[in-house]
Amino acid sequence: MSVDELRAGLARIAATVVPDEDPYGRLVRHARRRRRRRFAGFGAAVAALLAAALAGPAAFSAAGLDGRRDDGRRDDVGHGHPVDSPWSWRLINSPTRGSLAGDQAFLSELTGLARRENDRLLMGAELSTVRVLWADDSAGFRQVVLAYHSDTSAALVSLQNRAGASPEDMLQGGATTNVRPDPFAVLDMSYGQSDDQRRWLLGLAPAGCAVSHARSGQLADRVHRRWEPAPGGDHLLVKQSQARGWWRVECDGQLREAGPVGPGLFVRETRWAGKDDPPDARPNPTPTADWRAARGADTAYRKLVDGSGLPNSAPPVLRWAGKVDDRDAVLVGPLGNGPLVLQVGSGEVGLLALAGPGGARPGTPTVEEFTPEPFPLLATGTTIELEILAGRTHDLAAIRVPALVDGHAALTDRLLVVPRPAAARVEAVADGQVRATAVVRDGAALLTLPLGAEVTLRALDGDGKVMASGALREPARGERVFNEALTWAW
Secondary structure (H helix, E strand, C coil): CCHHHHHHHHHHHHCCECCCCCCCHHHHHHHHHHCCCCCCCCCCCCCHHHHHHHHCCEEEEHHHCCCECCCCCECCCECCEECCCHHHHHHHCCCCECCCCCCHHHHHHHHHHHHHCHHHHCECCCCCEEEEEEEECCCCEEEEEEEEECCCEEEEEEEEEECCCCHHHHHHCEEEEEECCCCCEEEEEEECCHHHCEEEEEEECCCCCEEEEECCEEECCCEEECCEECCCCCEEEEEHHHCCCEEEEEECCEEEEEEECCCCCCEEECCCCECCCCCCCCCCCCCCCCHHHHHHHHHHHHHHHHHHCCCCCCCCEEEEEEEECCEEEEEEECCCCCEEEEEECCCCEEEECCCCCCCCCCCCCCHHHHCCCCCCEEEEEEEEEECCECCECCCEEEEEEEEEECCEEEEEEEEEEECCCCCCEEEEEECCEEEEEEECECCEEEEECCCCCCCEEEEECCCCCEEEEEECCCCCCCCEECCEECEECC
16 A cells, blocks of 8 residues: 555545544543542643543542541541642742632631531541632632642642532532642633533642743744733633643743643543544555554644644644554654654553653653553654755654653654655764664664754665755753653742
């Protein structure tokens, strides 16, 4: 099967895509059914919604919960999380923000009630101090964020109920409890039934910090963004349907955090969002990989590109399909310059590799925390910017191969390079020396290069003539999405 036929096959698949009313709801429900522990806390603040669903703060309607043992003691009380960051303490000690910040009667009654009845919210008695960090009615319903803490540990609790609800009503409404107090806390503030649910994201930074938001970005030699200050200064409330692009947090003149606004950074839904799955008799668009891997890579690409706020006018095509580590692997992206997504393996949820081995930030969920089954691994990259040779442009798709290391998806020193047809060999050159070379087999070459290697990639034909040449640009360390560096410097 030719490359053009492969692209046409993926295009036929893409034609069945329909908008997903709740692209993460199905995944969250699926993960919760598999989850056994209820109080493991959020992953990292960036995209903490989906990480939280998998890593485990308890979400419930307080009025309908009964977790008591026969001896009258609760067996599911949360005891918070150790706090050793001065920035987390600065968040916990921040004044109340939100449209109800000046309603002292409401705040005083709520604080007293939350302190006396912490058991109702499944918070341990040792977390004896309660502060209201957020109280707001501006989204059309009442939202509250509480901080429970002792001298050494703390946890956040978010409450939602109808606009104008009393403190007693707030404790009877929906709640998410025992959330880890990351310095930049990202919380799901949703209210209503599934058919009429209002869903918002709240990003809450320590008082005095500056939060900004870039809804879109342009990918050239790197991603360029235009930042807009958050109206609230040190916090931002945004509809989940508009949760795309990046936000960043600056404190005392230093950039502390930057990353995608939307949920699901560490894990990514890869289940096809089309009308239905094809019957076994439907032709497989990838002769060397299962159709689920091709569909999953296409789905992950669309969600990652859209969530990052990058232009997605050019639909992705199948750039390559084959085997990596004896697993089905598929690379998708636009023809020419643009973002790339590689999926290794099949499944409904993929683990996204953000950094090299050992580079995962504290609190990043591991695969063992939410499923015993093997997940597909995902990696992002960008097409190599190329020189034009002999009047023709031959692009190179180059992307790091992800692997599972200590339970985390990690970027490895293996670089998958997919040249245009007729290339026989790929090499990496630096300072006039060939640093790595590999034969093109089944349409791709696999080079061994350290992360951040400053080399020029060249594709050569069977006679050794250079067909395409371009510099490899990627961060040497740290987390990245489409080679845009994430920041976590608390």
